Amino acid sequence: MPTTLTPAPAELQLAELAEANRPAQLPLLTRVCEMLAASPAVTHLLVRGSLVSGTADRLSDVDFVVGVHDRDLSAFASALDDLMTIAAGALLPGWRDTIVADLGGIGFVFLVQYEGKLQQVDLYLAPASQISALRRKVAGKMLLERPPAEITTTQIEQARTHITGLLSRPRSCTELLIEHLVLAVLLHKRIQRGQRFVAYAEWHLLHTATKDLVKAALAPASRFWGWYQLREELALTPIGRSCLADLDAAVTSPAVPTAADVDAALDRVIALTERACPNALDGLADAITAYRTYLELA
Template structure:
């Protein structure tokens, strides 16, 4: 992990008191912990909190949602260090999911799951080059927690940050990353069900089925040149494992369009069994994390 990414930054000047006075959410201790963790990096120039925590409408299910400005020069190293920072120092159960739902603001989003007060809590970190922050502030409603003037940003550094983000967002996801996507989506779906958000639950349920399809293709047809849902039987149903995986996918897509909690839990069981069958290496090093995840999910 690069030393510069984790070095303590002098004169942080965090603006947490203002947020606390306006809104005393149950997530405030967790928010404070993550803010102090990120503030300790000299690479971080800005921290914005957005969503319900910024608007004062948070409930116990609300996620902790940040925009993290990172000096353009340091963005590749900071991105590479982020999983270690959040799992080792931040206490996240799993590596981050590269968020494919968040709006494109010129950066990259990551979702982490942490234990907070005995339950799973979602922390969203949207990493953006410092050169983009003023534009982002004009696009979203957010409260500023940290505004640290960055060192000079050159045109070359801006270009390097942009290429890094383009490569990151274009890189195919691994089986491990697709498994983590299922775990994150299951948490999101549990929240949608509890809140009665049927339309959003429908969309995320379809996204979970698509992640299952992508997991199967990545495991069993990694060189496929066929886009989307086409030719699955021709490519996958050539082996007993492939046919079993397609049976799992069929069970997923024939489930009710809007799930209940039992359906989400069944889907999670199904994809974990599918992963052990088709790409067991995706679980390497994650067995204890998945067990902890399942325990906290049951307590939600």
């Protein structure tokens, strides 16, 4: 799908949100909203979370549900990385969100550079055929609602097949590295807010991503699930033993991390990636340098 945008439609309802709530992220929300609404494939835009409830702070993310016509979902999802990079300033390809609740679609998290800060933009793509059911589960403010063209049963099945295939596809080393980068940003937010229980959960997710990265790099055909048989599969080579030592350092770290713990984990996983799957870093060197700079300024 091309990333060329047309002007945002007049039916985009931003005024009420702006009057009720003017968080620091409102200009970014407006920019992303206008960008998404300019695509004729987009049928609905719903903003949710703290930006709607009035509880946003300077660390809050911009969180959208994006309804996409079922026939266009596959093409739109494939073009989303380019769209967010070119039009919204995303530093990295989107992380396929494994934390968000299953609402019949696909979640992505983007790290966007905006006015000298690193901001988090969450986009949950949902087929237009699922929006009515989704709205019964999700509170938020509908900013765009335009009746989609007729949706056929074939298009519904095509969208469902695309979502199922994407969610079940094994993640590449590059995708797992991006997962680490996103989770590190999330963890820094939790630590600054004092959200110890959430930090504990996301810290475990980061360690699991490290394990998955090691297996994807060194044992992609593993027959074992999860954390089983790691030593038996990986300790056969010097690189494998080195990666196991990194993983051991991760799992023996404190249960609830400090900011320094998160930074050390990030340094460790980037070094691990350079050692075990250097191709995962292709094209990301400048982005990672910028990412580290924004983290230091946060």
